Amino acid sequence: MPDERRPRRDLTRFVLPEIGQLVETGDRWEPVQLRDPLGRQVEPATEYFKELMAADCSPLTPRSYGMDLLRWWRYLWAFEIAWDRATREDARDFTLWMKLADKPVRVHWRHRGKNPDETPVPPVSARPAPGTPNPVTGKPTIGTKYAPATRAHFETVLRMFYDFHLELGTGSLLVNPFPLHRARRSAWTNAHHNPERGFWKQHTGLYRPKIPKRIPRRIPDEKYTEVFAGLRSHRDRALLAFWVATGARAEELLTATQGRADVGQQTVGVIRKGTRNYQDLPATPDAFVWLRLYQEEAWRKGVPRGRSQALWWTLRRPWRPLEYDAARMMFTRANGLLGANWTLHDLRHTATSLMLDDPNLAPVYVQKILGHKYLSTLDIYNRPTTDDVIAAGLAHHARQERMRSNPPPAPPAPAYNAESLNILFGGPDQ
Structure with a gap:
């Protein structure tokens, strides 16, 4: 049930503030640190990074997970929400914001502190529209929205993070604000599952988006x-x-x-x-x-x-x-x-x-x-690529055009067999 004491937030114009940072330490024991706007370590994130390293993850894993945690903590800092007091509504609102809002535009370090009017901008004709296919490769360019894979990774990381602290009993955390799908909560899930069919939404988060299947791109x-x-x-x-x-x-x-x-x-x-x-x-x-x-x-x-x-x-x-x-x-x-x-x-x-x-x-x-x-x-x-599908379709149309311009000869007209008629009605030899 929503908390009536917490005012409703309008995220239509919300911009994620660039506060806090994820610092690479160069230490094998603690490769990254999540720090708040005052430069202090965020202890819940530090404990989670230690868990990842102890689980024999790659040193790149804490950095990847840390970027998602930094994004979540910036949202919490913006609205002064304690991490262990975040509710399901908070997770839902931020997930919806990531789906609908534009990504924050980061200013290049060479242009920071300069007048935006003096910053050189490439001509519009030289830049393809965000999210449109590249004319050379056919791959879509980077769009203005968060990609489904980015949102799915964020949901998975935060759900695992809160599950970890729920098991430890850290702070005043009572529930995971990033729940599993409703069909996954029951212990009797898949109790009557047909073994000939696959599992539907197995261990899927409630706010996890659908990720389109990627087709490998080969360079000609x-x-x-x-x-x-x-x-x-x-x-x-x-x-x-x-x-x-x-x-x-x-x-x-x-x-x-x-x-x-x-x-x-x-x-x-x-x-x-x-x-x-x-x-x-x-x-x-x-x-x-x-x-x-x-x-x-x-x-x-x-x-x-x-x-x-x-x-x-x-x-x-x-x-x-x-x-x-x-x-x-x-x-x-x-x-x-x-x-x-x-x-x-x-x-x-x-x-x-x-x-x-x-x-x-x-x-x-x-x-x-x-x-x-x-x-x-x-x-x-x-899986056929887009280029393969287009090439196959064009070849089909070319074959159809050749058949229309050079139709095959008509088959011979059907006729009765003379021997069969002689046997049936009696021929000259009967």
Whole structure:
């Protein structure tokens, strides 16, 4: 029942304030900290981050979850709501705001403190409308609203966060403001479930949105050649060649060391994202040629050399191992020459499609190279892309047009069999 003492909030004009911050500490025991506007740690979030690290999650998991917690805490700070006094109505209102309102527009650090009228803005003709398909790739551009995947991730993180503190009995928390779907509450759920049918809304949050199924995007060969030609250094060419050859995730390849690049075996060793296991991945000779050109150039400039040193470095002093954000911006600049919006993860999809197109490479080997747990994960590549559907439809129309312009000859007219008539009525030989 809604709390009548709490006034109704009008969120139609609400703007999420940029207060508080998520700080990366560099400490393995506590990789991130959520801090309030006064710079103090938010203890409930700190305890939850420790739980994630103890559960053998990746160090990137607390950062990902922390961004959702920061978004929720900013909402609570704006309305002066204690985290353990948040109600279901609070969760419902903020979830609805994330669905309908525009995302906050962050000002670039180069433009902060300047007059907005003096800030250079690209011409409208050069910028596709938010959310519209890119004319080169067909992928939708980033929209003004929160994506369904972002809202689903937020709901899951907050529901797990409150479940964790409910089990501990932290503060005055009594109920989880992010409940499960109504059909999931009963202990007798699925008691009469038909085993031939799938489970409906299994462990689904009440406010969790529906996420559309994504279709992997493959970079066509001719477009990949144009992107490759737009790169500025041997390092970037080597990176792109290895990503497409190995199918490794961007972060996995960026954290490789020089000793893991085995030219003789034509493999590069990476640490897998989920299992944290070491795995050697096969690569092409061209990738190692570009790698050697990059290393010779980098070592002459003074880049650290050694088997335990990082494989990829920045191009300018001070020398630092190349991080994901810098690699992403490099690929974005190369995309900008074509007006495309491919991502680094699309290179992994491209590598997978190339391997699956080879009839002599069994899918089970592709699964192992990609590091997937189940072979069924490759089923997403059986879904036709938009380009495939359009090409098939146009080919159908072309065949129909050819049939109309060159119709096949008419079949011969039906006639009675002469032998059958002679037997039935008696012929000249009877």
